[in-house]
Amino acid sequence: MSSVNSAHSVVAPGATSKRIAATIVIAYALITMVPLVWIVMTSFKSPPDSISYPPKVVFQPTLEGYCNLFTTRTRQTSDYIASLGAPTSTCDEITRSRNMVIAGPSNYWPRFQNSLVIAFGSTFLAVSLGTFAAYGFSRFKVPLAEDLLFFILSTRMMPPIAVAIPIYLMYRELGLSDTALGMILLYTAVNVSLAVWLLKGFIDEIPREYEEAAMIDGYTRMQAFFKVVLPQATTGIAATAIFCLIFAWNEYAFAVLLTSGAAQTAPPFIPTIIGEGGQDWPAVAAGTTIFVVPILVFTVLLRKQLLRGITFGAVRK
Amino acid sequence: MAEIRIENLRKEFGSFSAVEDSSFVVRDGEFLALLGPSGCGKTTTLRMIAGLELPTSGKIFLAGEDVTFNRARERDIAFVFQLFALYPHMSVRRNIGFPLLAQGVAKTEIRSRVEETARLLQIDHILDRSVSGLAGGDRQRVALGRAIVRRPKCFLMDEPLGTLDAEFRDLMVRELRELHNRIHATTVYVTHDQMEAMAMADKIAVMNHGVIEQFGTPQEIYNRPATMYVADFIGSPPMNFLRFTSGLRKGTRSVSLDGVDIPVPEIQQDLAQGELALGVRPEDIRFSDASSLRGCVYASEYHGTNQIVAVEMAKGLVKARVPADQNFRIGETVGLELNYEKLSVFDCESGRAVASSRYAEHHHG
């Protein structure tokens, strides 16, 4: 086919420009992936390998980092270790080879669970509240709608951590410090403004005739909302959910400040993993690797919606 | 099925008045076309009848019941939207069955009624397709199916043929009217296309700037336009206006145009000296050398069965529809003879007719 096009149409890219674009994209992807690959590699190194200089690219992989991540260990005499029966697991064996025995589970799994509960809980709340609020702003004459929307947006204008001290004091007063509920509420509050704005854009795009048709056909507005509007807003909801989840999952500053025990999330916990003689880098890397997995899975599953979400509807189905 | 009665309906958006004091009745089983240019308030009127918009004042009765403040879902009406509003995440079958689901109709009955409706509209072969891939005509039929499956009190349609191409429109106009003849549902059909309105409607309401200028049968609207606006909006080419200044007494039966006396239908009221217009449809003009009303042929447009000849007169350009076999030279002087029985006289200041053709008078009142 010839490349004759009307004046305003976009000419299909030629082979050379495609190749150049592909090179740039691949190079960028590789550069971005280096830290991730580094972390995953480190998680399979032994402690001495992890700090050797120059860094080892080829090494003997071991699960020691993962064992150390999930356990606490105590040093024992070799006589005592010899007196024990056969090792019950790979980790047991690795630990004994270091002249130690497993004393019990570490706090990583409870911290990881906290992260799951708090991140998904706050994402669910922010997206639900955001969807209803966005629908209201999109469809009804809300008094002072413009001002309210601006107010909602303005909560994002300074970094949330700027209000850390008042929030810390408030939380202490209210008994919300170091509780999952407190963290869910906090992350919801931060995310809901983003959710309202993103979702309003998506809902504005859905013609109101759909729910009007449903209401004429005998449904209440609420039924019309759930049966007709929501199914068509799924793309926007998924994109918004990813944004909220990534923020809540990765949030570090508030987590350090407000959680220390029962409700501590993984990000403030991971750097505190200490082995004998300092930071246990393979264990830290293992903790980080596992921590990245849920976001990775979520993002890969919803990548289409995410793409449309970031381009704010510019990419059509 | 039911009668729709609108009393003094008004709708304001802020300080803007979209619909002004409308009153009309659509009798049980009647097909009303709400006709007017874009922005004149047709959709707003329809949405108030549907319950999607609350009137600023006035009343709406469905089957004698005051439903002015009832919710849309309590009115038992069906609405066909301009862009159909088919639910994109549902199949054709689910789209059509959706209103029945709301009423709690049993699954098996929904199935049989959807299929019956689909057969009526000849879309039973696409029932399990997704609506997003459908062609315009099929989308139209699915939207109609969703409307009729519930057998509502009445149908409201907002320019349902607006997005179809011209050829297909003619077909759908016929199908819609046939459907109406079969199910006799009280229908309000909004359109800006006078041909559609003329072809389908039992009654037409012509709207302009939120005001219903005239309500009547297509014949009344065409032959006895109540205002200059209606006369100009209906017909192609529209009615010619020959302007003159005069005062007239009630009961007068002739007017003087450039010194030529022209008999007209009886003037209905006393008029002080002012600007008036004699209205004449292009087909009510004949060429006759004997006539003392003269003009000069300006252009001619051939239409096969007839031709439209534009004649330059002292009063301006006048268009006449005459047989195709008459020959004219451009610039030739001709005499024009008017069909006096079918003339209208308008008061230019109010725009209202002060004398109308007697044709179709028996339809009136």
Ligand SMILES: Nc1ncnc2c1ncn2[C@@H]1O[C@H](COP(=O)(O)OP(=O)(O)O)[C@@H](O)[C@H]1O
């Ligand atoms: N929700 C609204 N808010 C403000 N103005 C409106 C609204 N809906 C319609 N209008 C105005 O009312 C007038 C009539 O609109 P509409 O009934 O849609 O006209 P039509 O259907 O005859 O084209 C238009 O000028 C339109 O701009």
Ligand SMILES: [Mg+2]
């Ligand atoms: Mg309209």
